[in-house]
Amino acid sequence: xxxxxxxxxxxxxxxxxxxxxxxxxxxxxxxxxxxxxxxxxxxxxxxxxxxxxxxxxxxxxxxxxxxxxxxxxxxxxxxxxxxxxxxxxxxxxxxxxxxxxxxxxxxxxxxxxxxxxxxxxxxxxxxxxxxxxxxxxxxxxxxxxxxxxxxxxxxxxxxxxxxxxxxxxxxxxxxxxxxxxxxxxxxxxxxxxxxxxxxxxxxxxxxxxxxxxxxxxxxxxxxxxxxxxxxxxxxxxxxxxxxxxxxxxxxxxxxxxxxxxxxxxxxxxxxxxxxxxxxxxxxxxxxxxxxxxxxxxxxxxxxxxxxxxxxxxxxxxxxxxxxxxxxxxxxxxxxxxxxxxxxxxxxxxxxxxxxxxxxxxxxxxxxxxxxxxxxxxxxxxxxxxxxxxxxxxxxxxxxxxxxxxxxxxxxxxxxxxxxxxxxxxxxxxxxxxxxxxxxxxxxxxxxxxxxxxxxxxxxxxxxxxxxxxxxxxxxxxxxxxxxxxxxxxxxxxxxxxxxxxxxxxxxxxxxxxxxxxxxxxxxxxxxxxxxxxxxxxxxxxxxxxxxxxxxxxxxxxxxxxxxxxxxxxxxxxxxxxxxxxxxxxxxxxxxxxxxxxxxxxxxxxxxxxxxxxxxxxxxxxxxxxxxxxxxxxxxxxxxxxxxxxxxxxxxxxxxxxxxxxxxxxxxxxxxxxxxxxxxxxxxxxxxxxxxxxxxxxxxxxxxxxxxxxxxxxxxxxxxxxxxxxxxxxxxxxxxxxxxxxxxxxxxxxxxxxxxxxxxxxxxxxxxxxxxxxxxxxxxxxxxxxxxxxxxxxxxxxxxxxxxxxxxxxxxxxxxxxxxxxxxxxxxxxxxxxxxxxxxxxxxxxxxxxxxxxx
RNA sequence: GCCUCUGUGGCGGAAUUGGUAGACGCGACGGAUUCAAAAUCCGUUUCCUUCGGGAGUGCCGGUUCGAGUCCGGCCAGAGGUACCA
Numbered sequence: 001x002x003x004x005x006x007x008x009x010x011x012x013x014x015x016x017x018x019x020x021x022x023x024x025x026x027x028x029x030x031x032x033x034x035x036x037x038x039x040x041x042x043x044x045x046x047x048x049x050x051x052x053x054x055x056x057x058x059x060x061x062x063x064x065x066x067x068x069x070x071x072x073x074x075x076x077x078x079x080x081x082x083x084x085x086x087x088x089x090x091x092x093x094x095x096x097x098x099x100x101x102x103x104x105x106x107x108x109x110x111x112x113x114x115x116x117x118x119x120x121x122x123x124x125x126x127x128x129x130x131x132x133x134x135x136x137x138x139x140x141x142x143x144x145x146x147x148x149x150x151x152x153x154x155x156x157x158x159x160x161x162x163x164x165x166x167x168x169x170x171x172x173x174x175x176x177x178x179x180x181x182x183x184x185x186x187x188x189x190x191x192x193x194x195x196x197x198x199x200x201x202x203x204x205x206x207x208x209x210x211x212x213x214x215x216x217x218x219x220x221x222x223x224x225x226x227x228x229x230x231x232x233x234x235x236x237x238x239x240x241x242x243x244x245x246x247x248x249x250x251x252x253x254x255x256x257x258x259x260x261x262x263x264x265x266x267x268x269x270x271x272x273x274x275x276x277x278x279x280x281x282x283x284x285x286x287x288x289x290x291x292x293x294x295x296x297x298x299x300x301x302x303x304x305x306x307x308x309x310x311x312x313x314x315x316x317x318x319x320x321x322x323x324x325x326x327x328x329x330x331x332x333x334x335x336x337x338x339x340x341x342x343x344x345x346x347x348x349x350x351x352x353x354x355x356x357x358x359x360x361x362x363x364x365x366x367x368x369x370x371x372x373x374x375x376x377x378x379x380x381x382x383x384x385x386x387x388x389x390x391x392x393x394x395x396x397x398x399x400x401x402x403x404x405x406x407x408x409x410x411x412x413x414x415x416x417x418x419x420x421x422x423x424x425x426x427x428x429x430x431x432x433x434x435x436x437x438x439x440x441x442x443x444x445x446x447x448x449x450x451x452x453x454x455x456x457x458x459x460x461x462x463x464x465x466x467x468x469x470x471x472x473x474x475x476x477x478x479x480x481x482x483x484x485x486x487x488x489x490x491x492x493x494x495x496x497x498x499x500x501x502x503x504x505x506x507x508x509x510x511x512x513x514x515x516x517x518x519x520x521x522x523x524x525x526x527x528x529x530x531x532x533x534x535x536x537x538x539x540x541x542x543x544x545x546x547x548x549x550x551x552x553x554x555x556x557x558x559x560x561x562x563x564x565x566x567x568x569x570x571x572x573x574x575x576x577x578x579x580x581x582x583x584x585x586x587x588x589x590x591x592x593x594x595x596x597x598x599x600x601x602x603x604x605x606x607x608x609x610x611x612x613x614x615x616x617x618x619x620x621x622x623x624x625x626x627x628x629x630x631x632x633x634x635x636x637x638x639x640x641x642x643x644x645x646x647x648x649x650x651x652x653x654x655x656x657x658x659x660x661x662x663x664x665x666x667x668x669x670x671x672x673x674x675x676x677x678x679x680x681x682x683x684x685x686x687x688x689x690x691x692x693x694x695x696x697x698x699x700x701x702x703x704x705x706x707x708x709x710x711x712x713x714x715x716x717x718x719x720x721x722x723x724x725x726x727x728x729x730x731x732x733x734x735x736x737x738x739x740x741x742x743x744x745x746x747x748x749x750x751x752x753x754x755x756x757x758x759x760x761x762x763x764x765x766x767x768x769x770x771x772x773x774x775x776x777x778x779x780x781x782x783x784x785x786x787x788x789x790x791x792x793x794x795x796x797x798x799x800x801x802x803x804x805x806x807x808x809x810x811x812x813x814x815x816x817x818x819x820x821x822x823x824x825x826x827x828x829x830x831x832x833x834x835x836x837x838x839x840x841x842x843x844x845x846x847x848x849x850x851x852x853x854x
Numbered sequence: 855g856c857c858u859c860u861g862u863g864g865c866g867g868a869a870u871u872g873g874u875a876g877a878c879g880c881g882a883c884g885g886a887u888u889c890a891a892a893a894u895c896c897g898u899u900u901c902c903u904u905c906g907g908g909a910g911u912g913c914c915g916g917u918u919c920g921a922g923u924c925c926g927g928c929c930a931g932a933g934g935u936a937c938c939a
Contacts, residue, residue, distance in 0.1 A: 004893095046939055086939065159937075170937040218858055222934075225857050300935050304855040334855085338936090353855080428936090435937065505939070537933060539858080544936095575932090647866040647879065651859095653932080655866065663880055666893095673894090721868070721878035728878095731895095797874040802920045804874050842919055848873040852919045 005672035007636025011761045014777075015119055023778050024121045026077040029525040038074035039526045040066040041513055043534030043542075044081045047107040047129075048088060051114045053656055054535075054575055056628050057644040060758075061573055061716065062533045063120045064645065067757040068711050070121065071781035077526050079516040080115070080122045082108050084131035085440045085505045087170060093439075093471040100439040101467065104131055114629060118637050119760050121777065126516050130508035135515065136441035137462025139507065144444060144455045145556045151197050154453070157432055158272070158298050161189040167474040168436040174297040181474075188294040193434035194443060194501070198548045202227055202426045204564070205547055214569035216651070219539045226540045228427025232256035233411050234341065235420025237267060237317035240326040244315070246278030251317055251329065254340030254425050258414065259406035260347040262395035265364035267317055268310070268332035268357070270342040276331050279313055286311055286331065293333045300336070308357050309333045320419055321396060332357060338429050348385065355385040368395045369403065431545065433504040438469055438477045440502030448489035448496040457490050463498070476500055509542055510549035513566060514559055524560040528568045536572035536651070543570070571714050574653040584608040590625070626656050638759035639664045645716040645758060667724070668762055671755070674730055675748055675766040682745035683771045692738025694788075699729045700747040701788040707754050708784075716758075723754065745770065750782040798823045799850040800832040808849075816843040823849040 018024065027035070042062035045055055066078040082104075089100035096103075108129060115122070128135050146152045160169040164182035168189075173180040198205075206227045209220045235258075238250035251267055269276045271293040280286040289311040296302040311331040319325035327345070334353055335344055348358035349367040358365055367381050369390040376393055392398040397413070398406040414420045434443070442463045444456040456463055466484045469477035478484060478500040489496035513532075517523035551564035583589050583603050593604055602609060631640045643664040648654035687693065703726035710719035730747050733739045748770055756763040756776050767776035791812065796819065798806045806828040810819055820841050823829060829851065836853040843849050 043939095048939095083939070088938085168937075171935095172938045174937095222858050226934090226936085228857095298937085301855080302935095304935085306855090432936080437937090504937070506936095509939085535933090535939090536859080537939080540934060541936065542939085649867080652867090653860095657866080657880075659880055660866075667879090669893090717867075717878085724878050795874085799874080799920070802873095802918095807874075840919065842873090844873055844920095848920085850873080850919055 003676070005669060005762065005765060007638060007668070007761065008633075010765050011117070011119060011632075011637055014761045014764045015116065017764075017775060018119075018121075018777060021775065021778075023775065024076075024078065024123050025125055026079075026123050026526075027075045029522060032075040035073055035075040037077070037526060038066075038069040038531070039077045039513075039517070039529045040069060040531045041079070041516070041529045041533070043532070043538065044083050044509070044512060045111065046083045046086060046088070047104055047111055049107040049110055051111055051628050053626050053628055053631075053640075053644065056118065056640055057654065058533060058535070058573060059115075059118065059120055060641040060644055061571070061650055061714075062531075063118075063641075063760075064711060064716060064757040065531050065533070066121050067760065067777065068781070070777075071753065071756065071779065073780065076121075077126075077517070078120075078122055079126040080120075080124065081127055081512055081516065082129040082131075083505065083509050083512070084108065084129040085136075085502075085508055087437070087439070089439045090437060090471065094474075097471070099467065099469075100471075101131065101465075104129075104439075117629070117632050118641070121760070126518075128512065128515055130441075130505075130512065131439070133462045133464050135512075136508070137464075138515065139441050139503070139511070140444040140456070140461050140463060141458060142511065142553065142556075142558060143503070143507075144458065144461075145558060146196065146552055147445075147455055149552075149556050151200070151552050151556075152194060153197065154192050154194055156190045157193045157195075158188045159191055159193075159436070160297050161187045162474070163187050165474040167476075171297060171299040174299070174302075177295050177297055177302070185295055186297050187291075188298060191434070191436070193432050196431040196433055196548070196552070198431045198545070199426060199428055201548050201551055202229065202428050204551060205428075205544065208547075208563070208565060211563065212565065212568075212570070215567075216536075216570065216572055219536070219543065219570065219572060222539045223544055226428065226544065230256045230425050230427075232423060232425055233258040233407075233414060233420055234423040234425075235320070235414045237320070237327065237345070238419075240316040240318050244275065244278065247275045251275065251343050252341040252420075253343045253345050254423065255345060256425075257347060257350065257407070258410035259392060259398065259401075259403050260350050260368050261319075261321060261345070261410050262392075262398065263347040263349050263366045263368035264319065264327055264345045265348055265358060265366065266346040266354075267327050267329045268335050268344050268346055269313075269329065270335040270337040271331055271333060272337035273331075273335075273342040275343075276313075279331075286313070289331065296333075303336065304334065306333060308353070308360060310357060310361050312361070320414060320417060328363070330357075330361070339427060340425055349381045350385055350387055352385040352387070355381065355383070359383065366394060368392055368398075431504075431506075431548070433507055434501040435504055436476045436479075436500075437502055438465065438471075440505060441508060442478070443499040443501050443503055445499045446487055446489060446496045447499065448492060448494065450494060451489055451491045451496075454489055454491050454496070460490070478502070506542060506545050507549075510546045511553065513546075514550070514553065520559060527559065527561050528563070528566050531569040531571065532567040533571045533573060535575070539572060543567070571650065573650050574648065631661060635661055635665045636668070636761070638762045639668060642667070642720070642759055646720045647717060649717050650714055667727075668759065670731070671727055671751075671762065671766065674727060674734075674751070675769045677734060678744055678748055678770060679741055680771075682741035685740060685742040685745065687742050688738075688740035690738045690740070692733075692736055693740055693743040696729070696733050696736075696739050696743045696747060697785075698788050698791075699726060700743070700750050701784050704750055704754060704782050704784055705789055708781075711757070720758070723751070723758075726751065752776055753779055753782050794846060796823075796846075797848050798826055798829055799848060800829060801852060802850060805829050805832050812846055816845065819843050819849060823851065 040062055042058050066076055070076045084104050089104050092098060092103045093100045160174050162169050162179035162182050162184060164184040169179055174186050178185055206224060206229055209224055212220060232255050234254045236250040236252045271290045280290055296306045313329045315329040316326040317329060346354035348355040348365040350369055365381055370376055370379055370393045371388055371390045392401045392406040398409055401409060411422050444463045446454045448454050466481055485498040485500055487496055487498055513529050514523055517526035546566050550561055550566040553559045554561045554564055589603060628640060639661060643661050703722055706722040707719045733744055752763050752767040753776060760777055763776050793809050794812050795807050796810055797804050806826045808822050808826060820843055833853050838851060839854050840852040
């Protein structure tokens with residue numbers, strides 16, 4: 001009779017053994033010998049207070065890689081820390097009156113206790129929290145270095161302003177154009193803010209994407225599109241008649257389609273264009289229009305999805321190519337000031353947005369690109385702009401040219417007329433880092449009336465956040481603190497004012513992995529991160545900022561990372577989702593408030609039927625969250641880890657189900673029963689050299705090979721499937737007389753080691769049971785005997801006209817003629833081809849045979 | 855709106871470079887064991903079928919001896935959209 005494996009006993013026991021042995025501490029470069037290094041990192045968590053299953057999935061994946069690399073002989077660095085600044089701490093402070101620091105550090109303690117139960121192979125000796133003055137002080141030093149190197153500057157930029165709460169709102173806090181607390185329509189305000197010159201690096205950030213071979217293609221594409229390099233024409237349209245004072249030389253526009261200049265029917269200015277602002281001073285209606293545009297907030301999504309609105313300024317500009325032709329100048333809400341020059345020319349026939357606008361305001365639509373094969377006399381544009389290929393027509397000197405040739409010709413002409421020149425434009429904007437909030441890294445500068453902006457002297461760093469702040473009213477507590485901001489100017493000694501803005505929390509996360517890696521010298525050894533694992537939601541912002549930051553740090557001499565790439569390998573994992581439930585009265589129910597009875601879902605408390613809703617991302621509001629602690633208490637950490645790695649491919653979402661967790665728990669016992677039933681003498685048993693033994697040994701070695709490949713390719717669900725199949729085979733072998741205990745022992749010894757990255761506690765117990773040496777967590781990965789991976793015979797499917805009709809067994813290296821003959825001789829195949837002519841036989845070695853008949 | 859991705863049985867999903875669609879797991883059903891149950895073990899499980907076979911990977915079309923995979927066009931969902939992290 002086997003005794004059950006009890007995770008509640010085994011897991012704490014092994015966790016203590018690992019901690020006592022300090023086995024996950026990274027070995028310093030000088031002690032590492034020949035071992036290659038592997039820096040494995042998961043995106044560090046925001047200390048919200050509780051780990052959720054999504055975290056468990058993220059860290060389980062990183063732990064598989066980390067433990068696997070360790071077993072393969074790598075010197076592994078696998079650290080953990082806390083992305084500890086941010087808005088939720090301030091929101092909690094406003095709601096509960098707790099200090100953001102207290103709230104944050106309590107959350108860190110609670111989450112660290114949860115981490116400990118997961119059995120992760122983390123090196124906690126390098127733990128950091130970004131809200132620790134040690135960390136943000138070092139960050140302030142980096143900021144000042146950037147400032148010194150001209151990578152930081154100040155300019156005016158817009159923020160969402162809540163006119164009732166008198167506070168700046170994050171985009172997230174603007175809901176349908178209204179402040180989330182006050183409900184008041186948001187306004188826009190211009191503030192002087194700090195910016196990082198990320199656009200100076202646009203070309204490098206774009207070009208170097210090519211070198212990131214171990215990044216997902218989609219992330220590289222997203223970043224390339226985000227940077228958005230486009231070659232085009234910057235030109236000006238002089239005014240027809242007197243120019244307004246604000247734009248004496250005309251209106252500068254940027255276009256990527258100079259080939260369609262003959263189709264131009266209007267000029268559109270951004271509501272924030274200097275000319276628009278100047279015109280609004282003398283026009284109440286334009287002022288009102290601008291205010292209307294500001295209502296939607298500052299997010300690109302809101303601006304782009306808002307209904308297209310225009311305002312006719314009454315001004316007209318002259319067309320550069322057509323004598324006597326003039327174009328009206330409009331202000332349009334879809335033109336962004338941040339891109340190009342903040343002004344465009346509209347060619348409705350070949351741009352959908354321009355067309356929608358032109359139809360709404362009854363502006364000319366003149367097609368100038370004729371689709372291939374189209375008839376010039378008949379071609380017309382209705383409600384759909386034509387953006388495809390074709391040749392230029394109705395365009396004087398451009399007639400008959402291809403789009404590309406016409407672009408060059410138009411640019412050349414404009415250059416000749418001294419109206420503009422070819423330019424490269426980026427969608428990427430400089431990174432605004434100023435935040436009007438308390439819980440962030442103070443920007444280490446002082447504003448002096450005499451000396452201007454003065455950096456805080458390095459000896460005075462860190463500029464610490466004051467603790468005595470209040471959150472009883474909205475706004476930045478640093479701004480209204482009685483003393484904090486009043487300091488003498490470091491240069492002249494006169495009264496001066498500290499900067500009260502703090503840095504964007506994306507700055508904190510742009511270099512934490514550098515900090516983990518130690519001082520400049522040690523970081524040069526560890527960097528870049530070999531495998532980074534995190535959510536795909538960070539594909540652009542965080543991952544682009546970190547790439548910029550490392551280049552900037554290298555260029556300032558702060559780190560030694562010539563390529564500038566922080567993450568050599570990247571994996572983006574999917575979310576954990578769960579069914580949602582609603583009670584009869586329509587309230588959200590959590591999974592532990594319902595139970596399944598047959599086909600129906602019942603609310604336990606009331607006994608009433610509960611409605612099962614769609615599977616969605618776990619969220620507090622929908623109450624469809626699952627607490628990892630609860631899972632660990634019930635099933636153990638190994639089950640939680642195993643389940644989140646099991647079913648779905650890591651890059652896709654996985655749905656948490658109770659039955660799936662129960663299945664994983666059963667599997668744990670099944671594995672344990674394999675080890676429990678192996679006789680003690682198996683360790684020293686002799687080989688039988690029987691066919692049965694060879695067959696099992698083939699399975700063992702093939703399984704390890706498949707698992708290795710799956711881990712290398714980040715297909716953990718495939719590794720899990722392989723382990724399932726393998727254990728099924730090992731279970732069968734218990735009752736096969738032709739299989740000796742030596743082969744079973746080999747299999748189990750390999751299995752224990754293969755399980756270690758996934759279920760380390762169970763693996764330790766199993767390893768111990770078969771008399772393994774020391775801790776399996778530090779045991780080397782099994783060695784594969786390549787000879788055992790090759791089969792003598794393989795099964796080949798036979799198709800007739802692409803339909804499978806049978807299969808034959810052949811040697812892997814059988815000549816094609818023999819395979820063909822054997823296939824044609826097959827009984828079922830004969831029946832299919834009887835009375836027909838065999839036109840062709842396709843033999844794909846080791847794959848398939850297809851017989852084509854007529 | 856724009857960028858990116860995803861879509862395969864009752865469910866999660868598997869399927870080298872285009873080569874046996876449904877591995878593996880969950881659920882369900884049947885059986886063994888048991889006084890009975892739990893646990894465990896074994897088996898069946900894409901759909902239709904006249905049992906020969908036929909259909910089938912979101913929808914429509916194309917390329918190919920052969921398409922889940924490649925191409926064109928749709929539809930639906932997800933992530934991002936620069937102050938959520």
